[in-house]
Amino acid sequence: MNYKVIVDAGHGGDDPGAVSGNLKEKDFTLEAANYMYNRFRELGVPVAITRDVDKTLTREERLNTMTNTFGNGPEVIILSNHINAGGGEGAEIVYPLRSTDVLAKSILEEIGSEGQIMRKYYQRRLPENPSKDYYYIMRETPNTTSLLIEYGFIDNANDVKKLQNNLLDYVEAVVRAVARYIGVPYVSPGGITEETYTVQKGDSLYSIAQRFNTTVDKLKELNNLTSNNLSIGQVLIISEAKGPEKPSGDYIVHTVKKGDTLYSIAREYETTVDEILKLNNLGTTALSIGQTLKIPQKTQSSLTYTVQKGDSLWKIANNFGVSVDSIIQANNLSGTNLSIGQQLIIPSTTTTPPSTPPEEDTTQLYVVKSGDSLWSIARQFNTTVAEIRRENNLTTDVLQVGQLLRIPGSGGNNDMIYYVKSGDSLWKIANQFGTTVDEIKNKNGLTTNVLQIGQQLIIPN
Numbered sequence: 001m002n003y004k005v006i007v008d009a010g011h012g013g014d015d016p017g018a019v020s021g022n023l024k025e026k027d028f029t030l031e032a033a034n035y036m037y038n039r040f041r042e043l044g045v046p047v048a049i050t051r052d053v054d055k056t057l058t059r060e061e062r063l064n065t066m067t068n069t070f071g072n073g074p075e076v077i078i079l080s081n082h083i084n085a086g087g088g089e090g091a092e093i094v095y096p097l098r099s100t101d102v103l104a105k106s107i108l109e110e111i112g113s114e115g116q117i118m119r120k121y122y123q124r125r126l127p128e129n130p131s132k133d134y135y136y137i138m139r140e141t142p143n144t145t146s147l148l149i150e151y152g153f154i155d156n157a158n159d160v161k162k163l164q165n166n167l168l169d170y171v172e173a174v175v176r177a178v179a180r181y182i183g184v185p186y187v188s189p190g191g192i193t194e195e196t197y198t199v200q201k202g203d204s205l206y207s208i209a210q211r212f213n214t215t216v217d218k219l220k221e222l223n224n225l226t227s228n229n230l231s232i233g234q235v236l237i238i239s240e241a242k243g244p245e246k247p248s249g250d251y252i253v254h255t256v257k258k259g260d261t262l263y264s265i266a267r268e269y270e271t272t273v274d275e276i277l278k279l280n281n282l283g284t285t286a287l288s289i290g291q292t293l294k295i296p297q298k299t300q301s302s303l304t305y306t307v308q309k310g311d312s313l314w315k316i317a318n319n320f321g322v323s324v325d326s327i328i329q330a331n332n333l334s335g336t337n338l339s340i341g342q343q344l345i346i347p348s349t350t351t352t353p354p355s356t357p358p359e360e361d362t363t364q365l366y367v368v369k370s371g372d373s374l375w376s377i378a379r380q381f382n383t384t385v386a387e388i389r390r391e392n393n394l395t396t397d398v399l400q401v402g403q404l405l406r407i408p409g410s411g412g413n414n415d416m417i418y419y420v421k422s423g424d425s426l427w428k429i430a431n432q433f434g435t436t437v438d439e440i441k442n443k444n445g446l447t448t449n450v451l452q453i454g455q456q457l458i459i460p461n
């Protein structure tokens, strides 16, 4: 087959996607998509991109690029780049009902080989019509191989750190998996070509290992083989061509936005214009929107968060997966009162592993309704008050109506959090996610149809 690739940068313009603090999904997806697009061009794969700058795309515009550039056949591989939200950690791939799991699985494994947690690859069905795909980029892209890639969670402190430092490694992993899948020789960004061998009649792992001066174990590891069986025509990777090691010293990647200057960026990241010029080999201070810049990383491994309207210590702690106490300590706070615009240090959580293994994350989100108590919620979900306290780092048993709780061990984790944006209505959101206004109201204990910008809604699976 003559494969072609469509690279999609999720969201954009008026639609920031998932938001956490001053991080927006649309910035990460743009950075990922631009990089991915350039890499496929370098590999000589026909490729198109849905947007290469920060702009709003209608559903029709997005679909138009996806289905009218190279046609609608399975040889058209659509890679839609996204960042997840709503309680979890790691990467997920969604693939269409019409496709096999081969490419999705291999993409997830490659991202995993770069150090990201592999959550799952799966198909997602439209609730009111389970014969159809949940996401329109699969439902309305006839026979294409359309995949949704979620690199990590924007509201998980560990993932945020990875997205800021390693996102392009994960994108490169996707490029590698796709190149192998479509049979295009993979050349790393450093120019090293991957060596592959096509299995012939009479070959064994042992004979191939001998011929290429390697070992059976190494071949099995490189190719994720669980047995010694080979089939004729199978393509084996003989030697890897991962990118060259990054220069020492971590850095953050910043995508230039409208209004950015080197000076404003330097100030934002507490570094200097000179440092940025040096790290990026820039000969000029002129920037273009969408350009990516490496920003020297401060030595501390914590994040800074600016308090927004409606924030509470509890909410912030929950968002970053840390405890209220650790924030109080890190900032020497004398009370729990916050002021809008206040800068908080969010301590790193890398030393405390999550309480449940992420692959088996079965927590569910629940919005506290009038009359609820920890005890009644625990009973409703067949768990204990202590479990809920632990999962949510609660320091008090007092609940507030509208408060978001993570309920451990209560089933599927397929509910999503949606952040209400300007122009949204319940009807529009229900439509977008293939659910109903009543379902959303029920799930969130809403008594009115009035929404507020920034409000978090649980979208039922």
Ligand SMILES: [Zn+2]
Pocket: 010, 011, 017, 018, 025, 081, 082, 083
């Ligand atoms: Zn998204």
